[in-house]
Amino acid sequence: MVEQIIVTSGKQLKTGLAFESIKPTGGRSFNEQLESCIEQLSGFIFPEGEARYFITQQTFFISAKSREEYDVRSSLIMDKVAGRCGKMIPATSIVAQSPALGSEIVLELIGTRAAKGKEIIYKTAGDLSYTVVNQGNFKVVHANGLMGKAGDSIQESAVKAFESAVDILKREGLSISHIISQWNYVEDIAHL
16 A cells, blocks of 8 residues: 655745644443544644644554454544544555554544645545645655555555555656655565
């Protein structure tokens, strides 16, 4: 799966991007830990009711013992995210890689502060959500969850992921040569 694509026009500006992680503060079950992470996410975005950050990308690392469990947990996560974010869903990815220390879920965020002249746009391409940040001549595109379907080989998944990436870049008036950073996750790569 292609985790994210970050592109720029080449002009150096302070982007104000911040990296954060959220771990569950309580709960034994997956559902309880997910609820804990979503509640913390709301507090992060809207401290005291005022928007401080815009989330440009979120990656959920989850434990899943089977594809079926992954699909059920992914659906639950996306329902919770949609319930919290409405139509403004940031680029979202769900990676089947068990978090450390017995947690069932951990949430990694990339966010940006609101600023004069900065535009944050939440978009979709098919069933994928992605985020665009424009500030002057600077453009960042965060696209997550680009992957194949259940049962695809690694090669088929990779081809579909990069086809999705090229489509999103084309929609944004960019090409694959604009990519300056990307992460590829291979499901359960750390499993022994």
